[in-house]
Amino acid sequence: MELEGILQFFENKTILVTGTTGFLAKVFVEKILRVQPNVKRFSLLVRASNNQAATQRFREEVIKKDIFRILRNNLGANLESFIFERVTPISGDISYENFGIKDSILIEEMWKDIDIVLNSAATTNFDERAKLYGWPNTYVYTKALGEMLLEQFHQNLPLAIVRPTMVTSTYKEPFSGWIEGARTIDGVITAFGKGRLKSFLGHPNSILDVIPADMVVNSIIMAMVTHANKSSQIIFHVGSSLRNPMKLPSLSDLISLYFTQNPWIDRNGKSIKVSKLIVFSNIATFQAYMAIRYKLPLKVLWLANLMLCQYYREIRINLNRKVRVVMRMVDLYKPYAFFTALMTLTQKI
């Protein structure tokens, strides 16, 4: 499909976006504003006490972010007026009927005017305790519930579900390397660069699929364009597929190479030296490593504390906490780090 046709699709359209203060929605909103200024209106749902507070959050947590750098450079002092001519922040919460919006006139207008909805609102926390009904974590369990509800209730509305793999910083647009927070694999990479992570756990054939945020947004845009006017549901899996998979050993080699050539600079201006990431290919060797490297010293510290009136108390508490965090992370990510299945199905759209 030609770029012109894609851009035309958004011309004069009203788009509702939820999760506006989040990572992916920002990349989406910025892109549409930049490439299709003739979009009619963005209704942006933001959790806040009222619309004024929603506008304030939008200003602080969205417009001021670096992702708007290109638009800011192009528009200078006119950036805010350009944006607010096209954008209406609305206070609302997706867990309530009609987003908890009490203004009936606004609700009626939204029902009437909105052409496209991007639901990007979610609780993206992995680290919740419940392991429900055989699902590895609450994140995937609630995703499955959400998708089932959508399938049941979308009636004849075109419904496209985009399931990206781990999303990382932007590849090209609006510029490369923009990310917000360290979320999935980014946390692992920065911890390695800072010298805090020495080892990782996973099957050597496990594909650590990551995708840049701008590519995900392009996929969302294509899903909207190609699936508009179809009354069915479609699911798009967005990842590297089999063409260019990144296996765990490649990640380990690449980050070692990167941080050797571009060391992380600590607070005192010193560069941090990294050595090659140790990759454990099974739980047993990892547990043996943890026992020798950390659990044994913990036992020694416990004994020393008994004899020396808790002299090493703080050190032991800290180390114990770190070991617990690591074991918890291993438990959470185990289903992914040892997942070796490949998906060969591709669909042409």
Ligand SMILES: NC(=O)c1ccc[n+]([C@@H]2O[C@H](COP(=O)([O-])OP(=O)(O)OC[C@H]3O[C@@H](n4cnc5c(N)ncnc54)[C@H](OP(=O)(O)O)[C@@H]3O)[C@@H](O)[C@H]2O)c1
């Ligand atoms: N990032 C990834 O690696 C990745 C990978 C695959 C799929 N996804 C999916 O992509 C979507 C967007 O992810 P993201 O990374 O952009 O998430 P994110 O940065 O955590 O943003 C989540 C957004 O949802 C909003 N939100 C949460 N609960 C809400 C509620 N009850 N009502 C209204 N808004 C609510 C949050 O608002 P507040 O600011 O008020 O908290 C925030 O704006 C999610 O469905 C996520 O599961 C993400």
